[in-house]
Amino acid sequence: xxxxVRISYPPVHPGTDSxxxxxxxxxxxxxDLFKPxxxxxxRRFFVTDAKVATLALFAPFIARFDxxxxxxxxxxxxxxxxxxxxxESVLTIVKNAIDAEFSRKDSFVAVGGGVISDxxxxxxxxxxxxxxxxxxxxxxxxxxxxxxxxxxxxxxxNYKNMIGSFYPAExxxxxxxxxxxLSENQYRSGLAEAFKTALLYDAELYDVFKNESEKICSRDxxxxxxxxxxxxxxxxxxxxxxxxxxxxxxxxxxxxxFGHALESLAGFGSVTHGDAVAxxxxxxxxxxxxxxxxxxxxxxxxxxxxxxxxxxTDPVPSIIKGGAAGARLLSIMHKDKKNTGGxxxxxxxxxxxETVSETVGDDVILNVLK
Amino acid sequence: xxxxVRISYPPVHPGTDSxxxxxxxxxxxxxDLFKPxxxxxxRRFFVTDAKVATLALFAPFIARFDxxxxxxxxxxxxxxxxxxxxxESVLTIVKNAIDAEFSRKDSFVAVGGGVISDxxxxxxxxxxxxxxxxxxxxxxxxxxxxxxxxxxxxxxxNYKNMIGSFYPAExxxxxxxxxxxLSENQYRSGLAEAFKTALLYDAELYDVFKNESEKICSRDxxxxxxxxxxxxxxxxxxxxxxxxxxxxxxxxxxxxxFGHALESLAGFGSVTHGDAVAxxxxxxxxxxxxxxxxxxxxxxxxxxxxxxxxxxTDPVPSIIKGGAAGARLLSIMHKDKKNTGGxxxxxxxxxxxETVSETVGDDVILNVLK
Numbered sequence: 071x072x073x074x075v076r077i078s079y080p081p082v083h084p085g086t087d088s089x090x091x092x093x094x095x096x097x098x099x100x101x102d103l104f105k106p107x108x109x110x111x112x113r114r115f116f117v118t119d120a121k122v123a124t125l126a127l128f129a130p131f132i133a134r135f136d137x138x139x140x141x142x143x144x145x146x147x148x149x150x151x152x153x154x155x156x157x158e159s160v161l162t163i164v165k166n167a168i169d170a171e172f173s174r175k176d177s178f179v180a181v182g183g184g185v186i187s188d189x190x191x192x193x194x195x196x197x198x199x200x201x202x203x204x205x206x207x208x209x210x211x212x213x214x215x216x217x218x219x220x221x222x223x224x225x226x227x228n229y230k231n232m233i234g235s236f237y238p239a240e241x242x243x244x245x246x247x248x249x250x251x252l253s254e255n256q257y258r259s260g261l262a263e264a265f266k267t268a269l270l271y272d273a274e275l276y277d278v279f280k281n282e283s284e285k286i287c288s289r290d291x292x293x294x295x296x297x298x299x300x301x302x303x304x305x306x307x308x309x310x311x312x313x314x315x316x317x318x319x320x321x322x323x324x325x326x327x328f329g330h331a332l333e334s335l336a337g338f339g340s341v342t343h344g345d346a347v348a349x350x351x352x353x354x355x356x357x358x359x360x361x362x363x364x365x366x367x368x369x370x371x372x373x374x375x376x377x378x379x380x381x382x383t384d385p386v387p388s389i390i391k392g393g394a395a396g397a398r399l400l401s402i403m404h405k406d407k408k409n410t411g412g413x414x415x416x417x418x419x420x421x422x423x424e425t426v427s428e429t430v431g432d433d434v435i436l437n438v439l440k
Numbered sequence: 441x442x443x444x445v446r447i448s449y450p451p452v453h454p455g456t457d458s459x460x461x462x463x464x465x466x467x468x469x470x471x472d473l474f475k476p477x478x479x480x481x482x483r484r485f486f487v488t489d490a491k492v493a494t495l496a497l498f499a500p501f502i503a504r505f506d507x508x509x510x511x512x513x514x515x516x517x518x519x520x521x522x523x524x525x526x527x528e529s530v531l532t533i534v535k536n537a538i539d540a541e542f543s544r545k546d547s548f549v550a551v552g553g554g555v556i557s558d559x560x561x562x563x564x565x566x567x568x569x570x571x572x573x574x575x576x577x578x579x580x581x582x583x584x585x586x587x588x589x590x591x592x593x594x595x596x597x598n599y600k601n602m603i604g605s606f607y608p609a610e611x612x613x614x615x616x617x618x619x620x621x622l623s624e625n626q627y628r629s630g631l632a633e634a635f636k637t638a639l640l641y642d643a644e645l646y647d648v649f650k651n652e653s654e655k656i657c658s659r660d661x662x663x664x665x666x667x668x669x670x671x672x673x674x675x676x677x678x679x680x681x682x683x684x685x686x687x688x689x690x691x692x693x694x695x696x697x698f699g700h701a702l703e704s705l706a707g708f709g710s711v712t713h714g715d716a717v718a719x720x721x722x723x724x725x726x727x728x729x730x731x732x733x734x735x736x737x738x739x740x741x742x743x744x745x746x747x748x749x750x751x752x753t754d755p756v757p758s759i760i761k762g763g764a765a766g767a768r769l770l771s772i773m774h775k776d777k778k779n780t781g782g783x784x785x786x787x788x789x790x791x792x793x794e795t796v797s798e799t800v801g802d803d804v805i806l807n808v809l810k
Contacts, residue, residue, distance in 0.1 A: 157531065165597050171775055196603040199593060200684070223569060227535050233566040235605060314570070405541055 077219075077238070077306045091218065091242045091302055095295065098206075098245040100131035104179070107134065107141030113176040114143045114204075115167050117190040121150035122182045122208050125251055144170050148186070152339040155185045155224045157233065163193035167201075174198040177240070183209035183256075184216030184343070188234070191222035195237035205239045208248040210260025210294075211344055214267065214301035217242050219309035219319075225338055229405055230330040236314050244302070249294050259344025261286065261379060264297050266324050266351060269372065270425055271304040280371075283378050321425045324417040325350030331402040336389045345381060352376055352383035356438045357430070358418040368421050385439050396439030400432055447589075447608070447676045461588065461612045461672055465665065468576075468615040470501035474549070477504065477511030483546040484513045484574075485537050487560040491520035492552045492578050495621060514540050518556070522709040525555045525594045527603065533563035537571075544568040547610070553579035553626075554586030554713070558604070561592035565607035575609045578618040580630025580664075581714055584637065584671035587612050589679035589689075595708055599775055600700040606684050614672070619664050629714025631656065631749060634667050636694050636721060639742065640795055641674040650741075653748050691795045694787040695720030701772040706759045715751060722746055722753035726808045727800070728788040738791050755809050766809030770802055 077089045100106075104114060116135075123132050135145040146166050148154050163178070178201060180190035187205045194203035207217040223234020249257065268275035275297065279286065285293040305322070312319040329350030333341060352373055359369035373383045382388065386395045403414050413429040420426060447459045474484060486505075493502050505515040516536050518524050533548070548571060550560035557575045564573035577587040593604020619627065638645035645667065649656065655663040675692070682689040699720030703711055722743055729739035743753045752758065756765045773784050783799040790796060 157527070161527065161596070161603075164603055168597055168599060168602055168775060195605065198602065199591065199604045199606055221569065226531070227538055229538060232538055232568065233531075233534055234569045235565065236569055405538060 077310045089218070089220070089238045089240065089242060089306075091244065091306065093244045093246075093299065093302075095246065097247055098127055098243075100128060100181075100206075101134065103243070104131070104143075106131065106143050109142070113172055114179050115163070115170070115172055115176065116143065116145040116179045116181060117148065117163055117186060117193075118145070118181040119148050119150040119154070119183075119186055122186070123147050125208070125248075127245075127248065127251070128181060128208075138166075144172075148189075152185055152225070152333075152343070155189055155338070157224055157226060159189050160193045160196070160224055163190060164197050167193075167197055172197070172201070174201045176201055178203040179206070180204070181206040181208060182212075183207065184212045187212055187217045187239070188222050188231070189224050191220070191237055191239060192224060192234055195222055195235040200237070202240045203237075205242045207242065207244060209252060209256055210249050210298070211256070211263055212260075213244050213246070213249075213298050214260055215263040215305060215322075218302060218305045220313065228334060228338075229402075230333055230338070238309075238313075244298060246291070246295050246298055249298075250289060255342055255345075257289065258380060259342035261297075262325075262344030262348040262351075262381065264301050265375070265379075266322075266347060267301045267304050269351070269419065269422060270321055270324055271308075271423060272300055273422055275300045276422060279379075280375055287379070320415075320427050321417050324419070324425065325352075325354050327403055327406050327414065327416055328353040328399070330406060331399040332387060332390065334402045335395070335398055336387075341387070341389055348376055348379075348381035349383065349387050352381070353385070353438045354416060354418055356385075357416065357434060358420070360437060361418075361430070361434060363418050363420050363426070365421070368419075396436050399439055400435055403435065447680045459588070459590070459608045459610065459612060459676075461614065461676065463614045463616075463669065463672075465616065467617055468497055468613075470498060470551075470576075471504065473613070474501070474513075476501065476513050479512070483542055484549050485533070485540070485542055485546065486513065486515040486549045486551060487518065487533055487556060487563075488515070488551040489518050489520040489524070489553075489556055492556070493517050495578070495618075497615075497618065497621070498551060498578075508536075514542075518559075522555055522595070522703075522713070525559055525708070527594055527596060529559050530563045530566070530594055533560060534567050537563075537567055542567070542571070544571045546571055548573040549576070550574070551576040551578060552582075553577065554582045557582055557587045557609075558592050558601075559594050561590070561607055561609060562594060562604055565592055565605040570607070572610045573607075575612045577612065577614060579622060579626055580619050580668070581626070581633055582630075583614050583616070583619075583668050584630055585633040585675060585692075588672060588675045590683065598704060598708075599772075600703060600708070608679075608683075614668060616661070616665050616668055619668075620659060625712055625715075627659065628749060628751075629712035631667075632695075632714030632718040632721075632751065634671050635745070635749075636692075636717060637671045637674050639721070639789065639792060640691055640694055641678075641793060642670055643792055645670045646792060649749075650745055657749070690785075690797050691787050694789070694795065695722075695724050697773055697776050697784065697786055698723040698769070700776060701769040702757060702760065704772050705765070705768055706757075711757070711759055718746055718749070718751035719753065719757050722751070723755070723808045724786060724788055726755075727786065727804060728790070730807060731788075731800070731804060733788050733790050733796070733798075734794075735791070738789075766806050769809055770805055773805065 134140050138145045178194040180187040205217040207213045220238030222237050223231045226232040325347045329346035332346045355369045355372045358364040415429045504510050508515045548564040550557040575587040577583045590608030592607050593601045596602040695717045699716035702716045725739045725742045728734040785799045
């Protein structure tokens with residue numbers, strides 16, 4: 071297992087001054103990696119979800135726990151899906167750790183997708199004002215994006231990621247083998263964030279998306295590894311330079327203001343995050359073209375690549391068709407946490423890897439939603 | 441109004457890289473200070489409690505708001521007391537700010553005691569992963585301790601401050617005039633933290649407590665101002681050197697492990713924080729003496745000063761007498777967030793301004809609780 075990236079942060083939080091990203095092409099052996107129940111000088115509080123807990127790669131580890139207990143270590147299995155990305159889930163983790171008398175020198179370990187790492191990292195940041203956390207992402211989305219960079223949080227009041235903290239993991243273990251066990255939906259959701267990364271930072275990765283759709287769709291191992299490593303390195307570089315999203319990190323939200331609004335309007339969990347972001351990218355590209363930022367040729371090519379992977383690029387996605395969907399999306403976008411009063415701030419593109427952030431009027435947004 | 445102290449922090453959080461403490465001997469004019477409803481480039485979300493809202497010094501400001509609204513600014517009045525230091529109060533603030541479409545460039549302003557500043561600061565830290573906050577402490581406790589240093593949070597699961605964050609205020613406005621309006625209980629609660637500060641850092645302040653009890657008890661203005669300035673400076677110095685409580689900041693917990701256990705066992709709100717800490721100081725001093733750290737003469741003098749201000753110094757305070765109180769206190773102390781496994785870590789003293797942190801066994805603790 072190699073540490074492929076190390077990200078450093080301003081050392082304000084105890085034990086959170088850097089993140090080591092470990093990439094292992096071997097099959098994950100969780101018992102060997104974490105040695106549950108053995109005294110390691112630090113107790114571990116494992117958090118996963120009901121779906122991940124049954125994966126063949128992980129089940130033997132789970133079996134070591136009896137009613138959530140294995141020596142000094144603890145395990146909590148939450149429900150699976152965006153519907154569990156709630157403050158109640160976060161507080162369940164905290165409550166169990168308090169009951170088990172965990173200290174802030176102990177560690178929270180999330181094994182799962184972005185929902186699990188976001189809420190576990192959030193719980194770790196709140197617990198006695200901060201204990202360290204470790205992530206083992208099991209989805210492509212989490213490997214290329216969600217687990218990296220210390221954004222933790224949960225949905226609240228029917229808005230995405232409305233509360234949370236900047237709190238990076240101490241270590242992230244990436245086992246690409248998990249990608250082979252993902253459903254088509256989950257895999258495509260991760261691809262969307264990877265495609266976004268390509269558009270923002272990596273022409274070589276973009277070419278792979280454009281020219282190697284067969285390898286990508288068949289989950290060719292070398293191609294998957296290439297995508298993960300490229301994305302992890304790109305995100306690490308951005309996060310290290312702008313941890314709290316004061317400037318360049320906002321670009322990572324490309325497609326997200328539209329995408330989050332779609333997720334919120336459709337009802338969390340009805341559409342995958344990646345599918346929502348992919349549709350959002352199509353809207354951001356269309357808007358960029360409409361206001362003369364990028365060429366029609368660039369916009370058309372981006373939309374054609376999106377379609378090739380099955381993503382919707384229509385102004386109004388089928389799941390929310392009818393009933394003034396555009397106006398309702400716009401209203402939700404106004405509550406997005408990137409807005410700072412006045413218009414809506416969007417990430418847009420002049421072309422491949424040429425990204426800007428601009429405040430645009432409601433009319434311009436409504437134009438690409440009808 | 442003078443800025444008497446400026447504390448700097450590692451700049452990880454947006455807008456939270458320093459705290460300016462402003463000290464104003466003039467009567468507070470909130471309308472002039474905050475200009476509610478006027479466009480200031482940043483919307484303000486004011487949080488206070490039902491008791492503070494009715495204070496003559498503050499009521500004219502409150503009257504500017506109609507159903508919580510004054511132009512772009514908002515006001516929420518929470519219930520008063522430790523019973524409201526809950527995650528529900530925190531989420532009420534967040535929810536109202538979301539509903540009013542606040543952005544993370546806006547600001548949360550807490551006017552009140554430690555409960556209000558702790559939960560408002562916590563809400564600010566969570567809201568869209570962090571907006572700035574401003575504190576106007578209205579209690580002595582908050583002026584000398586709670587408002588300074590960026591510890592935010594709330595009680596949870598019947599344990600004190602179990603969840604929270606390190607998140608400093610941008611500015612703190614101290615108006616000592618508020619001290620004159622405090623109840624005897626509230627005033628004495630603040631004195632306890634000031635006395636703790638004297639024991640830890642300031643022999644001159646200790647002498648004032650020892651020799652000027654009449655001036656202190658009559659709230660002589662010059663004496664109150666002296667106490668506040670001394671304590672703010674001492675706490676600022678500690679916090680700047682150890683923001684996240686990795687080493688010297690733990691000393692500020694002198695008396696608190698015992699005190700928190702008492703608050704928890706008696707039921708939050710039944711005993712003031714200061715009275716609980718004062719009793720905790722008596723236990724820590726007794727324990728320090730028992731294990732040969734400090735002299736009997738020092739311990740006796742500390743206890744006699746405590747008694748002079750009406751604080752209990754008995755092994756078991758009257759409010760929890762009977763039914764194995766010592767064992768129950770010990771059990772709660774084991775869940776304190778300063779413990780890191782093994783025994784209980786306590787702040788103890790060798791003498792005036794000579795402080796240490798040591799892990800002690802259960803028997804030693806039980807000895808000073810019976």
